[in-house]
Amino acid sequence: MENKKHIEPLSAKIRNKLGPFWTLVSIAKELKTWPKSKQEKIIDLLADTAVTCENVQNDLLELVDKTIMPDEYILCAANWYLDFPIVDKDFPEGFCRPKNCDSGMVFSGLRHHNCLYQMVAITGKPQHEMGREIQGFLTNKNRFVGREEGLIIALNANQVKDIDDVRGKRLHSEDLY
Secondary structure (H helix, E strand, O other), rough: OHHHOOHHHHHHHHHHOOOOOOOHHHHHHHHHHHHHHHHHHHHHHHHHOOOOOHHHHHHHHHHHHHHHHHOOOEEEEEEEEEOOOHHHHOOOOOOOOOOOOOOOOOEEEEHHHHHHHHHHHHHHHHHHHOOOOOEEEEEOOOOOHHHHHHHHHHHHHOOOOOHHHOOOOOOOOOOOO
16 A cells, blocks of 8 residues: 555546546556656556456556567677687577577677687787777677667667767667767
8 A cells, every 4th residue: 555655646637547448558658767766656556446347457567568678679789790600509599609600609798809809818819800890789689699689679778978078870788878
């Protein structure tokens, strides 16, 4: 009960907005702009009190899920060394590297330099001796994406801290965290 008192002003705002089912779309979109803690409380409130029909509850929760949580988002920085030799190639697809990388090795880390240092520590070779390299990102879908596609994904997932700080049309880990 204390939890519902704490969010009473928000519940009044939602109740005022509730009307026909189609207005739930605008509510879900507005939730994207709120802090995560408030989003969760509002979702609980809508599911528990504002909507009583079970089918509508399920539709609402699915709608809010899709609106707030993007299908794909950036997990971390990654460097793909395309010419890195893999000795044992009998691993299942997507097991030892992202599912869209058909050769080499992908190192991941907080920043791209962390990925580089991992590669150097493992191989003992400097970067220029490792052949082709692509700097990008890993996504929650086990995909490696370059900086350009990474920016599109991060923008769609509302992960970019400040759009004004983005350099050109490329994503940098500093844009995310």
